[in-house]
Amino acid sequence: MKDLQPAEIVRLEAEAVVVLDQRRLPDEVAYLVCRSVLEVAEAIRTLAVRGAPAIGIAAGYGYALAAARGDDLDEAAAALLASRPTAVNLPWAIAAMRRGSQDPASLAERARALHEDEVERCRRMAAHAAGLLAPGTRALTHCNTGALATGGVGTALGAIREGFARGLVEHVLVDETRPLLQGARLTAWELERAGIPASVVADAAAGSLMARGDVDAVLTGADRIAANGDAANKIGTYPLAVLAAHHGIPFYLVAPSSSVDLATASGADIPIEERDPAEVTDRFPARNPAFDVTPATLVTAIVTEDGVHRPPYRESLAVLAKREPLREGTRSG
Amino acid sequence: MKDLQPAEIVRLEAEAVVVLDQRRLPDEVAYLVCRSVLEVAEAIRTLAVRGAPAIGIAAGYGYALAAARGDDLDEAAAALLASRPTAVNLPWAIAAMRRGSQDPASLAERARALHEDEVERCRRMAAHAAGLLAPGTRALTHCNTGALATGGVGTALGAIREGFARGLVEHVLVDETRPLLQGARLTAWELERAGIPASVVADAAAGSLMARGDVDAVLTGADRIAANGDAANKIGTYPLAVLAAHHGIPFYLVAPSSSVDLATASGADIPIEERDPAEVTDRFPARNPAFDVTPATLVTAIVTEDGVHRPPYRESLAVLAKREPLREGTRSG
Numbered sequence: 001m002k003d004l005q006p007a008e009i010v011r012l013e014a015e016a017v018v019v020l021d022q023r024r025l026p027d028e029v030a031y032l033v034c035r036s037v038l039e040v041a042e043a044i045r046t047l048a049v050r051g052a053p054a055i056g057i058a059a060g061y062g063y064a065l066a067a068a069r070g071d072d073l074d075e076a077a078a079a080l081l082a083s084r085p086t087a088v089n090l091p092w093a094i095a096a097m098r099r100g101s102q103d104p105a106s107l108a109e110r111a112r113a114l115h116e117d118e119v120e121r122c123r124r125m126a127a128h129a130a131g132l133l134a135p136g137t138r139a140l141t142h143c144n145t146g147a148l149a150t151g152g153v154g155t156a157l158g159a160i161r162e163g164f165a166r167g168l169v170e171h172v173l174v175d176e177t178r179p180l181l182q183g184a185r186l187t188a189w190e191l192e193r194a195g196i197p198a199s200v201v202a203d204a205a206a207g208s209l210m211a212r213g214d215v216d217a218v219l220t221g222a223d224r225i226a227a228n229g230d231a232a233n234k235i236g237t238y239p240l241a242v243l244a245a246h247h248g249i250p251f252y253l254v255a256p257s258s259s260v261d262l263a264t265a266s267g268a269d270i271p272i273e274e275r276d277p278a279e280v281t282d283r284f285p286a287r288n289p290a291f292d293v294t295p296a297t298l299v300t301a302i303v304t305e306d307g308v309h310r311p312p313y314r315e316s317l318a319v320l321a322k323r324e325p326l327r328e329g330t331r332s333g
Numbered sequence: 334m335k336d337l338q339p340a341e342i343v344r345l346e347a348e349a350v351v352v353l354d355q356r357r358l359p360d361e362v363a364y365l366v367c368r369s370v371l372e373v374a375e376a377i378r379t380l381a382v383r384g385a386p387a388i389g390i391a392a393g394y395g396y397a398l399a400a401a402r403g404d405d406l407d408e409a410a411a412a413l414l415a416s417r418p419t420a421v422n423l424p425w426a427i428a429a430m431r432r433g434s435q436d437p438a439s440l441a442e443r444a445r446a447l448h449e450d451e452v453e454r455c456r457r458m459a460a461h462a463a464g465l466l467a468p469g470t471r472a473l474t475h476c477n478t479g480a481l482a483t484g485g486v487g488t489a490l491g492a493i494r495e496g497f498a499r500g501l502v503e504h505v506l507v508d509e510t511r512p513l514l515q516g517a518r519l520t521a522w523e524l525e526r527a528g529i530p531a532s533v534v535a536d537a538a539a540g541s542l543m544a545r546g547d548v549d550a551v552l553t554g555a556d557r558i559a560a561n562g563d564a565a566n567k568i569g570t571y572p573l574a575v576l577a578a579h580h581g582i583p584f585y586l587v588a589p590s591s592s593v594d595l596a597t598a599s600g601a602d603i604p605i606e607e608r609d610p611a612e613v614t615d616r617f618p619a620r621n622p623a624f625d626v627t628p629a630t631l632v633t634a635i636v637t638e639d640g641v642h643r644p645p646y647r648e649s650l651a652v653l654a655k656r657e658p659l660r661e662g663t664r665s666g
Binding site for chain 2: 026173174175176177178179184188189192197198199200201202203204205206207208209211235236238239242243246277280281283284285286287288289292293
């Protein structure tokens with residue numbers, strides 16, 4: 001099956017931001033047409049578009065749409081920023097959009113450049129991270145970090161795809177990722193399309209599969225990586241990191257520099273989204289933290305488009321502040 | 334709301350074994366009438382009745398029903414033994430039924446005595462285990478280990494209920510327990526009936542709740558405890574034990590002596606049931622191990638009706654082989 005193209009995930013049209021509605025996958029491939037910035041913010045809040053890089057891209061397009069409509073841009077930025085709190089890509093993208101010319105045509109161009117940059121970051125990350133994998137790797141991943149989450153080839157899932165293309169990845173264990181099943185719905189769907197052997201497992205099964213020796217590497221994305229290497233990611237990532245350490249299995253975070261937040265000192269400073277308990281059960285009281293924080297001490301390596309960062313992360317990530325942008329006009333534009 | 338009585342969970346009638354159909358809870362309180370031993374075995378296999386002690390009880394009743402119908406008792410025993418492999422209560426109950434008189438009236442009496450014994454074991458376990466809890470305990474539990482699973486007050490959930498009655502338990506975090514949601518459907522329902530404050534959480538959220546300091550003790554049941562203290566229990570128990578150890582939180586197994594299998598040396602010798610992958614997802618390939626093994630090194634204490642067993646378990650559990658039966662006619666009957 002043909003790979004998903006970046007514009008099939010999210011794109012800017014003349015009077016709308018169009019997103020592939022991820023809530024309806026895998027049963028239905030349907031598009032949601034957002035005709036205002038509030039509709040874009042709602043699409044982000046309700047996870048029609050999700051994944052840290054993808055919500056940054058959607059936010060950029062939403063801001064450009066607001067400019068095209070002649071909306072108040074301060075209000076547009078505020079609405080987008082309020083949609084979800086944890087992934088830093090959203091404020092990062094808004095900051096990039098608010099620097100420089102606020103002319104609608106420039107903003108549309110800049111939003112599309114942000115998207116193209118994320119595609120390029122994915123490509124580079126995947127290449128760096130695949131270099132960490134040994135032949136015969138049985139990889140375990142959590143949530144969805146593929147094309148749907150990034151607009152490009154993906155972060156952790158991009159690395160797995162590149163590893164498979166190089167003949168290194170043998171099989172993928174896909175955490176179903178409760179409560180919203182991004183693994184069982186989205187990652188399994190992407191892997192099926194790509195023809196990569198995969199099995200969905202209950203999140204709570206990962207530990208015993210590690211104990212049986214069925215997992216060689218754990219790869220996940222990250223919604224926000226603090227300056228010290230602590231990382232917020234989808235709920236369930238932290239227990240995987242603890243279990244991987246317990247079993248001596250490498251645990252890799254794969255994320256673009258747009259997910260690295262050097263202004264946040266540590267994981268304790270990352271805002272964690274609490275979502276509607278009804279996502280867990282609408283019959284009884286419930287708690288629904290949507291993210292958890294994995295301390296840097298449990299992370300074997302962090303892979304960005306710049307390469308493989310090793311502990312101590314405060315130093316190895318600091319280079320991201322100093323390096324050249326991918327292109328003029330995005331990071332400093 | 335009135336407590337569930339033992340005969341409301343499973344009972345022997347003149348021509349049937351009647352079980353509360355746990356597959357339909359919490360939406361519906363409905364009974365399944367099993368008129369043959371094959372129907373009892375099917376009820377066990379499909380989880381209409383589940384929980385290690387409860388399937389032992391149901392098997393005892395099924396065997397007595399076969400005798401009442403004049404069925405071949407070797408075939409009846411074989412059908413029941415084949416229904417589920419992991420919980421030792423099932424072969425334990427069948428062995429108890431096959432010792433001594435095979436007269437239908439004696440077998441019916443013996444099966445009811447097995448049930449009464451489990452009720453008494455629950456009462457004693459709950460009292461012992463509640464003694465381990467400090468005031469203000471926020472307990473985390475997995476799967477369902479209450480009245481539904483035991484026919485009595487429960488194992489881990491019985492301990493939590495007794496702890497609540499003593500004013501020691503403040504709140505219960507209930508792992509939803511994918512794929513079949515025994516926590517979100519059954520444990521949450523039992524706690525609601527008992528008026529005990531509880532919140533359901535996704536299984537993968539337990540780790541971050543421990544990291545936040547929201548969990549004081551983890552209590553689970555066990556389907557089979559080996560002579561060295563290794564224990565098989567519902568998939569997801571092992572990661573909880575690893576996480577509890579990582580956070581310095583006590584991890585208690587609460588189980589009757591009927592779940593202790595001194596003939597099995599270690600967890601490596603316990604058969605682990607693989608259930609239909611469609612329980613996880615019917616859309617993509619999946620794996621569905623129904624149990625995992627927690628090594629004794631991660632278990633703070635094992636509580637049986639005899640009291641609190643501490644490491645080394647090979648010695649502290651060995652006393653179970655030597656002690657008096659709860660009543661004449663069951664363990665040696």
